[in-house]
Amino acid sequence: MAFFFANIIFILTLILFGSYLILGLFSAMALRKYLRKNSYINYNSLVLSPISPRVSIIAPAFNESKNIIDNIRTLLSLYYNNFEVIIVNDGSTDDTFAKIKEGFNLVRVNYFFDYRIPCERIKGVYKSKDPSFNRLTVIDKNNGGKADSLNAGINISRSSLIVTIDADSVIEADSLLKLVKPFLEEKDHRVIGTGGVIRIVNSCDIEKGFIRKIHLPEKIIPRLQVLEYTRAFLLGRMAWSHLDGLMLISGAMGMFDRETVIQAGGYSIKTVGEDMELVLRMRRYMAEHKKKYEVTYIPDPLCWTEVPSDLRSMKQQRNRWTRGLIESLWTHRKIFFNRKYKRLGMLGYPYWFFFEWMSPLIAFGGFVYTAYLIITGHLNWSFFLLLFVFVYTFAVLLSTWSVLFEEITFHKYERKRDVLRLLSAALVEPFFYPAHTWFAVTGNIQALFRIKAWGAVKRKGFDKDKMKPVKETASSKKITPS
Amino acid sequence: MKLKYFFISILFWLQLMMVGTIPILSVLKAGLPQDTIITDTILSENDIDAQTSPDTVILSQESSNREQQNPWLWKVNYFGKSFKLVNALIITIVISTVSMVILLIIILLNRTRMEREQKLRQYLLEKYQSLIVEYLYGDTVSDEFLKIASDRFRRQVLIDQIIDVSINLKGDSEQKLNDLYKQLGLQNDSIRKATSRKWHHKVKGFRELAFMNIRDANNEMYKALNSLNEILRMEAQIALVRLSGENPFMFLNQLKRPFSLWEQISLYELLIQHNLSAPSFNQWLDSPNPTVIMFALRMIREFKQNDAEEDVCKVLSHPEIRVKHLAIEVAGDLNMKSSLEIMKRMYKNEEYNNCVEILRSMAKMPDPSMLGFLKLVLDKEDDVQLQIEATRAIENMGEVGVAALVKLMKSEYKNYNIIIRHVLDRRIN
Numbered sequence A: 001m002a003f004f005f006a007n008i009i010f011i012l013t014l015i016l017f018g019s020y021l022i023l024g025l026f027s028a029m030a031l032r033k034y035l036r037k038n039s040y041i042n043y044n045s046l047v048l049s050p051i052s053p054r055v056s057i058i059a060p061a062f063n064e065s066k067n068i069i070d071n072i073r074t075l076l077s078l079y080y081n082n083f084e085v086i087i088v089n090d091g092s093t094d095d096t097f098a099k100i101k102e103g104f105n106l107v108r109v110n111y112f113f114d115y116r117i118p119c120e121r122i123k124g125v126y127k128s129k130d131p132s133f134n135r136l137t138v139i140d141k142n143n144g145g146k147a148d149s150l151n152a153g154i155n156i157s158r159s160s161l162i163v164t165i166d167a168d169s170v171i172e173a174d175s176l177l178k179l180v181k182p183f184l185e186e187k188d189h190r191v192i193g194t195g196g197v198i199r200i201v202n203s204c205d206i207e208k209g210f211i212r213k214i215h216l217p218e219k220i221i222p223r224l225q226v227l228e229y230t231r232a233f234l235l236g237r238m239a240w241s242h243l244d245g246l247m248l249i250s251g252a253m254g255m256f257d258r259e260t261v262i263q264a265g266g267y268s269i270k271t272v273g274e275d276m277e278l279v280l281r282m283r284r285y286m287a288e289h290k291k292k293y294e295v296t297y298i299p300d301p302l303c304w305t306e307v308p309s310d311l312r313s314m315k316q317q318r319n320r321w322t323r324g325l326i327e328s329l330w331t332h333r334k335i336f337f338n339r340k341y342k343r344l345g346m347l348g349y350p351y352w353f354f355f356e357w358m359s360p361l362i363a364f365g366g367f368v369y370t371a372y373l374i375i376t377g378h379l380n381w382s383f384f385l386l387l388f389v390f391v392y393t394f395a396v397l398l399s400t401w402s403v404l405f406e407e408i409t410f411h412k413y414e415r416k417r418d419v420l421r422l423l424s425a426a427l428v429e430p431f432f433y434p435a436h437t438w439f440a441v442t443g444n445i446q447a448l449f450r451i452k453a454w455g456a457v458k459r460k461g462f463d464k465d466k467m468k469p470v471k472e473t474a475s476s477k478k479i480t481p482s
Numbered sequence B: 001m002k003l004k005y006f007f008i009s010i011l012f013w014l015q016l017m018m019v020g021t022i023p024i025l026s027v028l029k030a031g032l033p034q035d036t037i038i039t040d041t042i043l044s045e046n047d048i049d050a051q052t053s054p055d056t057v058i059l060s061q062e063s064s065n066r067e068q069q070n071p072w073l074w075k076v077n078y079f080g081k082s083f084k085l086v087n088a089l090i091i092t093i094v095i096s097t098v099s100m101v102i103l104l105i106i107i108l109l110n111r112t113r114m115e116r117e118q119k120l121r122q123y124l125l126e127k128y129q130s131l132i133v134e135y136l137y138g139d140t141v142s143d144e145f146l147k148i149a150s151d152r153f154r155r156q157v158l159i160d161q162i163i164d165v166s167i168n169l170k171g172d173s174e175q176k177l178n179d180l181y182k183q184l185g186l187q188n189d190s191i192r193k194a195t196s197r198k199w200h201h202k203v204k205g206f207r208e209l210a211f212m213n214i215r216d217a218n219n220e221m222y223k224a225l226n227s228l229n230e231i232l233r234m235e236a237q238i239a240l241v242r243l244s245g246e247n248p249f250m251f252l253n254q255l256k257r258p259f260s261l262w263e264q265i266s267l268y269e270l271l272i273q274h275n276l277s278a279p280s281f282n283q284w285l286d287s288p289n290p291t292v293i294m295f296a297l298r299m300i301r302e303f304k305q306n307d308a309e310e311d312v313c314k315v316l317s318h319p320e321i322r323v324k325h326l327a328i329e330v331a332g333d334l335n336m337k338s339s340l341e342i343m344k345r346m347y348k349n350e351e352y353n354n355c356v357e358i359l360r361s362m363a364k365m366p367d368p369s370m371l372g373f374l375k376l377v378l379d380k381e382d383d384v385q386l387q388i389e390a391t392r393a394i395e396n397m398g399e400v401g402v403a404a405l406v407k408l409m410k411s412e413y414k415n416y417n418i419i420i421r422h423v424l425d426r427r428i429n
Helices: A002-038 A068-076 A096-103 A146-156 A175-184 A220-242 A258-264 A274-288 A311-331 A339-376 A381-409 A416-448 B002-031 B045-051 B054-069 B083-137 B143-148 B152-167 B171-183 B186-194 B199-211 B218-224 B230-243 B261-273 B290-302 B306-315 B321-333 B339-347 B352-364 B368-380 B384-395 B399-409 B417-424
Strands: A055-061 A083-090 A106-109 A122-128 A136-141 A161-165 A190-200 A205-207 A210-213 A253-257 A293-305
Touching: A002 A220, A002 A293, A002 A339, A002 A381, A055 A068, A055 A146, A055 A175, A068 A083, A068 A096, A083 A096, A083 A146, A096 A136, A136 A146, A146 A161, A146 A258, A146 A274, A161 A175, A161 A258, A175 A190, A175 A253, A175 A293, A175 B261, A190 A220, A190 A274, A220 A293, A220 A311, A220 A381, A220 A416, A253 A258, A253 A274, A258 A274, A274 A293, A274 A311, A274 A339, A311 A339, A311 A416, A339 A416, A381 A416, A381 B083, A416 B083, B083 B143, B083 B152, B083 B171, B143 B152, B152 B171, B152 B186, B152 B199, B171 B186, B186 B199, B199 B218, B199 B230, B218 B230, B230 B261, B261 B290, B290 B306, B290 B321, B306 B321, B306 B339, B321 B339, B321 B352, B339 B352, B339 B368, B352 B368, B352 B384, B368 B384, B368 B399, B384 B399, B384 B417, B399 B417
Parallel strands: A055 A083, A055 A161, A083 A136, A190 A293
Antiparallel strands: A106 A122, A122 A136, A161 A253, A190 A253, A205 A210
């Protein structure tokens, strides 16, 4: 037992650090290539081109009354020629649907609904009487959750490409142009999905659904998540895409090949991690049908989302992520070290299994063991401190790398002060690791006992008449993992 | 800039080596003589006891001897751990800390460099703009051009500015700017880039030469046509369309690699933007490269080349599903009625998406002679999409179609009402 805790945890930590460095290297290579390529791309040729493929944006909405009108207007004004917006009202209990209906002058149409993917009963499909909103379609359906709403939207979509988003996200105006490009570049491999970087909107100035000024979050918890997101998106996913092992396209925004989504069976309503589960299922479907495919990733910031600003909400969010991860890994356990799935089976899945799922559990074991040694007076404090400083400096270094990546790529934080504050946050971040570990452990317990707690998250929301996010409003919202 | 990447890569590899060494050391220490190690990283009760044992005394002595032998290692208390492991940890900590400080400096310097470059660029753009305007309204080339364009960065800004200005100019003014570019010897910069070994320099060079209509590097462009790098390939295609004179699309005959939709869109935009004359695209409908056929089909549609009807109908029997699908779509869009009978015959053996497209095309070119076939589809098919498209095709036939639908609504065999109501609702796209 002592051998396990003392040596295995140590070696696992080192392998984890090593893998971060290797991922960082691949990410740097992929980023460099992408940025070079991108500097010659003229996205304007896509904006008005009659040849560009049709895209359906599907946005589920549940009790989004506060911002729904602005959010839909933002979606309708994205830069792209050939797209439609499908809003799915997932049985909201507030006046979300009434507001949309009034705001866009909607009338019910005689829609013959094709349930190619099963979903909850559709109460009605609505279109606007105003021709300027003819891109908009609104589905009113019984409550079934985010995955179910997305399935309803996929059923009604007639485009070859679909974009799934969270209705409360703030979308970059050129995000469709960026997302669609990998699909246009496909050669002998079919591109089945593309994801991009999700950024944190807390403390940014928002006006009419668009970001006017980018600021670093004022509160420490969202600020730490800026570091976490930067590491995950710019270091992790960029590298996994390069290694053909990408398993997750964020639910906040991603583009998919509609036909492949339907063939794979659409979003699963049995998991709280439907975004990861869908990517895994699509990949499995393509591999099992011996079709050449690709899941791509672009490092451009596409969408801004609000993250929890207190530990309680964060705990709920992380619990869901952990449960989603466990459910997805369990459902697709066949992939684990299965050569049939190539790099996904031999590299991507094992990495998520060992380092995303098991690693917090082992770390928790380490914490308990250390506590035991302290209580019994057996801890070698000098060596413990040496190890602590080693882990701490390495963790801060990784965050500094990710800030550097952000700086040499998109440097969204214009003020030098913001960058310095972000770097200072990196010094504090490792002290929050025990909290993250605890959230993951409770998520595991909930997954083990199949506790289906949806919980409620405190969202501040954005006041459409003001530049800054409003302070007090807390809307109860069904949580969906981002 | 390059120095920055050099430092970053050095730091990275140092870090990787250190982290890579530690697990090896921690495993290897098990093989070291017993008197030099204690196996656990965090000591158990037995280990604590062992610290007071004679072995530990030997350990301290051994460590101390090693310290003395190796002046590079710091004199530290090894806490009863493996000599090498502890040193590796300490060195990693030092490297991590130094790396952090260096990265911080790089981040801040990068910020400052970017801000400085941005300011300089802004200054140069304004300066060049006023000089270009002066030149366009006068005739003399100001010496200031050369004075300011003293290094590569400044010359690049000048090239970019000349191109930006000439986008909005036509005729004499455009020619004058072209002359200025040559007089200042800027074409040498562009040719140097076009012949560079680095692809991103080549792309820049191709773009500039195409814009300034200089053909000195056409051979480089032909070589790049089948490059593995898609951006380079695309820029070569675009440049050649602009520089090849009478046969701008001849490169399509040489294209062996797939011609991606992105490349097709970029080329189409070039044709529109520069008002270039479109050739008869049916000459590429028998290309061995299916993506070239698809491009030709799209161009036939966009430039409404209806005289290609016969050739488009031939493509309907192409072995590739996606080519066939596009041919069906184009035939419908251009109202090529001779394709109707072929499509009717094809329907039975086609895959689902092509069947949907056939019905859509039939809806685009309504013909009462197809009524029987469409009623049969409506009757036999259970798929909602196929039924909707068939109904739409019938409805588009006008009076004949409406009469047929009214009859179908009364049918007791199948409930068509819901489908017909869907199709008749004009608000549904």
